[in-house]
Amino acid sequence: MAVADHLFARHRTILEDAVEATRTRGYHSAYPESPSPKVYGESAAADGLAAFEAWLGGDFPVNTPCASARVATEKSPFGLDLGVRYPRVAPADVPTLMDVARGGMADWRDAGVEARVGVGLEALHRLHQRVFEVANAVMHTSGQAFVMAFQAGGAHALDRALESIAYAYAEMTRVPRTAIWEKPGREAPLRMEKTYTVVPRGVALVIGCNTFPTWNSWPGLFASLVTGNPVVVKPHPGAVLPLAITVQVLQEVLTEAGFDPHLVTLAAEDPADGLAAVLAVRPEVRLIDYTGSNSFGDWLEDNARQAHVFAEKAGVNSVVIDSTDSLVGMCFNLAFSLALYTGQMCTAPQDLFIPSEGIDTDEGHKSVEDVVAGVAAAFSKLLGDDKRAVEVLGGVVNEGVLQRLSDAAAGKQGTVAIESREVTHPAFADAVVRTPTVLVVGVDDRAAYEQECFGPISFVVKTGSTDESIEVFRRTAMERGAMTASVYTTDNRVLASMRTAALDAGVALSENLTGQVFVNQSAAFSDFHGTGANPAANASYTDGAYVASRFRFVQSRRHI
């Protein structure tokens, strides 16, 4: 038995459980989300931190054969200058990189489904063994607080990767390797043997983002790889390390299993090179997974015509507030969703639609100002203490977010109802930490609230009625896209109307979240992330469409 087949056998149970979970869509997780020593052992946290720190200021040992120089581009939002040097792929190196990537493709195809999936699952296993190291890398590139980096960037990202491998495996094995076809005939039956082979599309390009370097890149990376495609990983210059560790692990496993390690390569760049655009239009590149801005996402769709582009861009996420049976629960839930990772999630709410006449609650009728005050009170509890606040907020990922906060504070977009404040990080003196701001606008101030305002800036939009709130939500989501939507109501008619609007707009809807589930969060195996049905994303983690076109079946047939 080949090494890769051993790997498949070793991880078969985890795979089968994952496939089953994608069908039942109940709660499922293969990688514990708690970084507690009780789960991971007493020394895990310290060992992971040490492993992370060992990379700082050094040459990262990942092999990109065409690279002729090194580049270091990362600075932590917590103030640390990472100084890790990666092989730099310059635009002139790209033709060689393409040859390198394709070098092992035929062997990888011929190895078959189980071997490729075995390699993918073993890589997840080893990334899980290094999850504290990965978490520190995610923390100090994205600005996520540690526990969030451990969960979203580690355990949950592993679950999302496993989910995409499970979908790819199910799709590839929907058709048998061999079938006997026997057609009744007048005299003897016609009999044929048919062979079905999974063949790759070509080179797959993964373009990482700054805020979720693993969670948003791993699903596409692993789906493309196990379906037979070599993968070139182009990280965001601000978040290279988590993906460099990923490539290192994959090259290690590929080598041990007897495959060309350069089936997965890291393409770190000097940001001035605009390397993603150079890679994306190469004829060898047939699959692209991208997370990032609308402008580059649109550019990819317009220009990378030779490739199938899976793009998660940005949208405007709405909350329709009509009524609630838990004012405190609602305000806490909203406050947490707005504050978590400083609102720098593509799933964070931005527009809170409230009828200007106010809403009915378990505490009586409340005005718009009352609701804002409730959110402000929740912020105080959650973020009043700096030490506690930084564990929710994390750090500001880039200058653009600070600029938008400063613009918002100037009051031109709307009345500042809740001000942002600077938070001092108890452990990192140079960390840039801010609390969210909330602006109040009228429903006619469309220029303010109908475009994405990335970061901890949200708008309370006063509408004429809940019906109007729903109509504006529907229009905004259809025109601008949305990753999430949320509704608070005790009225079944409103709920039905909002559900219809969410279906029309193609947005996932969370209803009356007043506890410990937040609209920003999606659970692997159960929640779809994005729908592909509105302009915010043209694909979803994970459904059949996310994996089915990453490969083709090619058959042969013969009489027997």
Add this chain to the structure above:
Amino acid sequence: MAVADHLFARHRTILEDAVEATRTRGYHSAYPESPSPKVYGESAAADGLAAFEAWLGGDFPVNTPCASARVATEKSPFGLDLGVRYPRVAPADVPTLMDVARGGMADWRDAGVEARVGVGLEALHRLHQRVFEVANAVMHTSGQAFVMAFQAGGAHALDRALESIAYAYAEMTRVPRTAIWEKPGREAPLRMEKTYTVVPRGVALVIGCNTFPTWNSWPGLFASLVTGNPVVVKPHPGAVLPLAITVQVLQEVLTEAGFDPHLVTLAAEDPADGLAAVLAVRPEVRLIDYTGSNSFGDWLEDNARQAHVFAEKAGVNSVVIDSTDSLVGMCFNLAFSLALYTGQMCTAPQDLFIPSEGIDTDEGHKSVEDVVAGVAAAFSKLLGDDKRAVEVLGGVVNEGVLQRLSDAAAGKQGTVAIESREVTHPAFADAVVRTPTVLVVGVDDRAAYEQECFGPISFVVKTGSTDESIEVFRRTAMERGAMTASVYTTDNRVLASMRTAALDAGVALSENLTGQVFVNQSAAFSDFHGTGANPAANASYTDGAYVASRFRFVQSRRHI
């Protein structure tokens, strides 16, 4: 129970058997392919012919609300002027047509998977009841001989449509309608109910072709419809009737089941209007299924950017002839493949690569000329008698084919080894019927054999060796695309090399066909038609990728 749910219950077994067949990929058919009275009853043929003839020269009763005039555009390759008048959609009518198409979309979505699939299956059932009528309509638009029109245009087309409904159903039901998610918590578990709804992409456009108006249009039409999308059917002006009957049946079933009949509309055109191009770029159109020329297929992919385009274009199909253990069987099989429907199949072989030194056979070593003589002898048997010949050849579909035959006869593309001849149809005096021609060229005459030459013109290409034959096949298929490939060899090394080349080029391979299976034919549920892995087609009948992106899952969730 709603009408549509009754329909689903009624056809459930046929659906479940079809779903199972797509998984096992053995022989399966739900619609008998023999037009024998023993199968279909004594009066079926005459009744079907009468039903077909009743449409001639009249207004076809299909409802396209926006159409303001009628158009008749069909002339049978067998000489008949059909004169059927259809509602004409002019370019100016298109905005209204889009509104009409979208009118019933929300109800259709909300009806759910089973209701939509029930309607689709009932329509297939009714088309099957009218299969002789459909066969005559296919015959007198495409030029297929009757039995082929009955099989390829009737029974097999129904099987292909059922296959695509089966795939769509399996894809939509991969996810439950509702799931309970229960995450273990410190105190109590977090519990949520989640609802997953299939939502359509938008208006689906089906652009039919002249040669296979049903077989090539039904898979996309039914896949789009049952996944929730309204469908606008734009037939080829030369082959409207088979699709008009299809739309008539669907409007009938939709009406009876209480849905808007205009979820499916016929958009017949005056050919001068270029209606397909007008429809294809409408923002409402999100799915396009197209079969036809490379030039318009490429135009669609370049211009209909708002839509997902499933395009079957054209390619250059190769046969690599290395050796055989049945010279007679090989020559007969090749001759039939070249002659069937006058070579007007996208799957018909075009280039026959033979080493110039000849090949080893069960009758000893044979020169290229010997092989050509064997094919010529097989043609004589198959086509020597006009009455028998027309049942294989059918009629010439258009002037372009005649022009290419005349160019070939002039000898500029290569030496004419087998001449085409005119055949007199015993039943239709004005039928245009021709036998195939075979030209002999050298491997360096790339301009002659490396482009598609649609119709009954094939090239015997003399190569230096079988290795060269395989290399030229691989290059041609990768650069020009191919729908099929075929090899004759008794040498396992050659077979392995050809299999690898077919995987590299992404082409389905038939090996040593010397009996009653032909490279042109693909069997629903077992053979993939096209691969999506080379330039001839970007999709396949039918795999997961063919259906998965025709809809999206949109979820909602709430605490329980």
